[in-house]
Amino acid sequence: MDQPPLIGITSDHVIQTSHSYYSAGERYINAITQGVKGIPVIIPAVHEQSTLLNQLDGLLITGAYSNLNPEYYQQADQDVNGLKDPSRDAFNLSVIPKAIDLGVPILGICRGIQEMNVALGGTLHQKVHEQPGLNDHREDRSQPMDVQYGPSHSVIIQQGGILSSIVKQHHEILNASTLFNSSNQQLTVNSVHGQGINTLGDHLKIEALAEDGLVEAISVISHPFALAVQWHPEWQFLENPFSILMFREFQNACVSYKQAKMLKKQTACR
Numbered sequence: 001m002d003q004p005p006l007i008g009i010t011s012d013h014v015i016q017t018s019h020s021y022y023s024a025g026e027r028y029i030n031a032i033t034q035g036v037k038g039i040p041v042i043i044p045a046v047h048e049q050s051t052l053l054n055q056l057d058g059l060l061i062t063g064a065y066s067n068l069n070p071e072y073y074q075q076a077d078q079d080v081n082g083l084k085d086p087s088r089d090a091f092n093l094s095v096i097p098k099a100i101d102l103g104v105p106i107l108g109i110c111r112g113i114q115e116m117n118v119a120l121g122g123t124l125h126q127k128v129h130e131q132p133g134l135n136d137h138r139e140d141r142s143q144p145m146d147v148q149y150g151p152s153h154s155v156i157i158q159q160g161g162i163l164s165s166i167v168k169q170h171h172e173i174l175n176a177s178t179l180f181n182s183s184n185q186q187l188t189v190n191s192v193h194g195q196g197i198n199t200l201g202d203h204l205k206i207e208a209l210a211e212d213g214l215v216e217a218i219s220v221i222s223h224p225f226a227l228a229v230q231w232h233p234e235w236q237f238l239e240n241p242f243s244i245l246m247f248r249e250f251q252n253a254c255v256s257y258k259q260a261k262m263l264k265k266q267t268a269c270r
């Protein structure tokens with residue numbers, strides 16, 4: 001029987017009680033094991049990437065409380081004392097373009113969408129809530145976690161992308177979900193971020209927009225599956241039909257990519 005796809009999960013560099021770790025949240029790992037039926041591999045944000053990427057069948061770029069250093073998009077930092085992660089910044093901004101070039105299927109979540117955009121030359125709003133016309137997309141940290149990560153606002157799915165193709169393929173399942181409104185293609189999502197996409201990077205298309213116009217999902221044009229979303233589909237995804245379908249679509253892309261790689265190897269050996 002075929003081995004499940006090997007999915008790399010990006011990590012955060014964290015210091016706890018004077019010890020240093022590269023870690024990834026359990027929710028992301030569960031989404032890979034249960035939602036993508038893959039083998040999760042946490043990648044320390046230091047690894048040499050070209051050999052590593054050749055082993056992977058997919059890449060998950062996680063969310064994080066830290067913010068990307070705005071030097072990477074040529075802006076002065078508006079929150080110099082805010083949480084940063086230089087190891088993650090350097091690793092992710094270098095691995096994303098390489099993974100895209102190789103055709104590795106990618107799913108980016110929250111900080112992951114921001115990194116994909118900046119890695120391809122885009123910029124971010126450092127404080128979305130201070131931008132005229134944009135809403136406050138932050139969670140209320142005084143609330144319990146299920147409220148912080150609970151349904152927050154809707155996004156409008158744009159035509160012609162990966163998300164709209166999920167809607168088309170599975171409209172019967174989605175029509176039964178209270179989180180999806182088929183008459184206006186609106187999906188209710190959670191919202192746990194202070195930063196967001198300002199100018200769009202190269203070779204990117206918009207997959208979904210919030211009601212205030214903020215970009216909520218993107219994909220790489222002419223790539224089989226390089227999708228990133230500003231919300232958190234991994235949060236209690238088994239209760240959310242759209243999230244289940246999105247992880248399944250990522251799984252299909254990873255399995256196809258793995259099979260194509262094996263076929264190429266076999267052909268080269270003949």
Ligand SMILES: N[C@@H](CCC(=O)NCCCC(=O)O)C(=O)O
Nearest residue numbers: 063064065066110111193194195
């Ligand atoms: N720090 C950025 C990105 C927000 C983000 O990824 N939040 C996730 C928090 C932790 C997690 O659930 O993994 C911003 O504020 O925009």
